[in-house]
Amino acid sequence: MSEDCNQSCSSCSDDCAERKEQKTDFSNKPHEMSNIKKVIGIVSGKGGVGKSLVTSMLGVTMNRRGYHTAILDADITGPSIPKAFGIREKAIGNEFGLSPVKTKTGIDIMSVNLLLENDTDPVIWRGPIIAGTVKQFWTDVIWSDVDFMFIDMPPGTGDVPLTVFQSIAVDGIIVVTSPQELVSMIVSKAVKMAEMMKIPIIGLVENMSYFKCPDNGKEYKIFGDSHIEEIAEKHNLKVLAKLPIDPKISAACDKGIIELFDGNWFDPVAKILEKTEERKMIKIAVASENEMVTEHFGHCVNFNIFEVKEKQIVKSESIPNPGHKPGFLPNFLNDMDVNVIISGGMGGSAIDIFNEKSIEVITGASGNAKDAVEAYLQGTLKSTGSVCHDHQHHDECGE
């Protein structure tokens, strides 16, 4: 069970043993030559809020982190994924099935626009045909060795997305909203739909959240103040990301170069997705004095780094503390892709930086570093939340 367990299985994506609600047993199996580890559906309450953009950027983010990523464009009547990636070629098939088209950086894509002779032809199909096409994208396309598949769902929470959810085994959904929508109602509808389908909601992404003026660096709320945090809290959901309105982003979509977007808005989402990936390797750093957990994070002698797969330590190494300047160590450990940090004490500022980066912090640990990691993996090492503000280090344990 996750430490943050709120007993609401419908809004949690952990596949823990205590799960009360079982996922729906989907009858459609993917193509027998497909191998897909995680499927994430991206939904929105209505069209035009940036669902396709968020799907594309999530795909790019996970691909950049070394995962083999795929995008299934289920937005049949408004397919915008191939354009954002600058794909002009058509998908080809053989006697076994259809193959997705690869983007320049290796993301596998399937979209109705890759099958239509003329991609400006409108698709004026009725709901059952649309849902049937999406089902075929699942059953007839060969998705080889995919770590993360993102599905750009048909807009809304009506019949079409519901039918799609019934035909594809989705592991979790991300809801995209924008501040000017009737966010509260839309999130409620998405939560209801997810509950009906027994699919966990991973969290909310607010698109067009603000505009950052390039001249003075100030953030302007073009669509008024956001209420996303309160709404998320009401439904026990996480706000995963807030994406600004950025002309560079829309230009990248229009030019077909979304793979070149510059920004780290989706890194916290990526970390959450990585945590839910069953065979994911996690990295735990223990602030140490040789083999023992140190009292003082910033002044530790070395970090014992443990790589863990399926709750087993598969690799360990010790790296010397590179030194501490304000803000340096949390960024250093983040760059090493550390997911959890264990220490005796830590300064409040370091804890804040780790929290911002979605790195779990365990303080109050002591004894042998490896034993502390084993205890963490058994779920018996709990953080005391101990913040270091005493002694000669002042807030330096912060780093």
Ligand SMILES: Nc1ncnc2c1ncn2[C@@H]1O[C@H](COP(=O)(O)OP(=O)(O)OP(=O)(O)O)[C@@H](O)[C@H]1O
């Ligand atoms: N944060 C943003 N900054 C700049 N442009 C954006 C942003 N979000 C979306 N856009 C632009 O708005 C347009 C609509 O976005 P997108 O196609 O992703 O919406 P959608 O929700 O998928 O729409 P539909 O449901 O109708 O397919 C696109 O041209 C996109 O480039």
